[in-house]
Amino acid sequence: MKSLTRFAAFVAALAVILGAPSLAAEPKALATCVSCHGKEGVGINADYANLGGQNAPYLVLQLQAFRSGERKNALMNGMAAGLSDADIDELATWYAGQPWVVADNGNANLVEEGLNRAGYCHACHGMKGYPVTKDWPILAGQSALYLDNQLQAFKSGTRYHPLMVNVVKDLEPAAMTALASYYTQLNEAD
Ligand code: HEC
Numbered sequence: 001m002k003s004l005t006r007f008a009a010f011v012a013a014l015a016v017i018l019g020a021p022s023l024a025a026e027p028k029a030l031a032t033c034v035s036c037h038g039k040e041g042v043g044i045n046a047d048y049a050n051l052g053g054q055n056a057p058y059l060v061l062q063l064q065a066f067r068s069g070e071r072k073n074a075l076m077n078g079m080a081a082g083l084s085d086a087d088i089d090e091l092a093t094w095y096a097g098q099p100w101v102v103a104d105n106g107n108a109n110l111v112e113e114g115l116n117r118a119g120y121c122h123a124c125h126g127m128k129g130y131p132v133t134k135d136w137p138i139l140a141g142q143s144a145l146y147l148d149n150q151l152q153a154f155k156s157g158t159r160y161h162p163l164m165v166n167v168v169k170d171l172e173p174a175a176m177t178a179l180a181s182y183y184t185q186l187n188e189a190d
């Protein structure tokens with residue numbers, strides 16, 4: 001009986017260790033993010049990015065850009081303003097270590113049109129929405145409304161990257177929505 005109890009305690013301890021979503025310690029600044037991105041990085045609204053499983057170096061660059069104000073968003077500029085470099089590293093590592101969720105919340109009727117327009121995107125974002133470097137974002141499975149908003153932001157200038165500026169120059173809003181609907185439903189690992 002005693003050994004059975006001990007065995008049960010051992011199994012319980014093992015379950016805690018193996019069941020932990022990530023071995024990285026929970027960052028102290030995480031409490032300020034969960035109301036919108038959850039602990040696992042699943043955005044509570046379709047226009048809040050999914051962060052779980054995203055590339056850590058990319059997340060670091062975005063948090064730095066929100067902090068400096070180079071990337072503009074009313075909610076995120078305030079959130080990032082008080083983060084230290086160490087907070088940013090810890091938060092990026094945490095969210096990158098969570099499982100990636102496929103949002104698949106676009107317009108299913110536009111997926112084919114999106115695929116037809118994505119030829120130009122593959123060189124940088126990969127054939128299946130996984131980029132060629134971890135400094136760049138995974139698009140596969142990301143929330144459609146969020147992706148659509150980002151394409152508009154690159155066009156309007158509230159977000160800047162020299163490579164994306166050229167990409168969106170000739171994209172009309174309808175094409176952006178189709179591309180977002182295509183990328184959100186990609187769920188195959190690269
Ligand atoms: C009040 C809601 C809110 C809170 C709290 C919040 N965020 Fe956000 N976050 C957003 C929204 C909205 C966006 C989309 C911004 C845009 O459209 O550019 C976003 C986008 C991001 C992105 C960009 C993702 C990408 O793919 O480029 C990162 C990274 C991020 N948030 C990290 C964090 C972290 C880390 C915290 C905690 C310190 C946090 N957020 C707290 C609302 C929030």
Ligand code: HEC
Pocket residue numbers: 049061117118120121122123124125135136137138139142147148150151160161163164167179
């Ligand atoms: C020459 C390389 C290049 C090409 C081609 C390109 N992109 Fe990008 N894309 C980037 C880079 C680099 C970033 C990261 C920008 C940053 O750090 O702010 C990015 C970011 C994005 C984002 C933001 C994602 C997020 O999580 O916030 C979207 C959406 C996007 N690209 C869609 C597209 C689409 C759709 C196409 C094709 C029509 C395309 N890109 C073509 C390089 C490229």
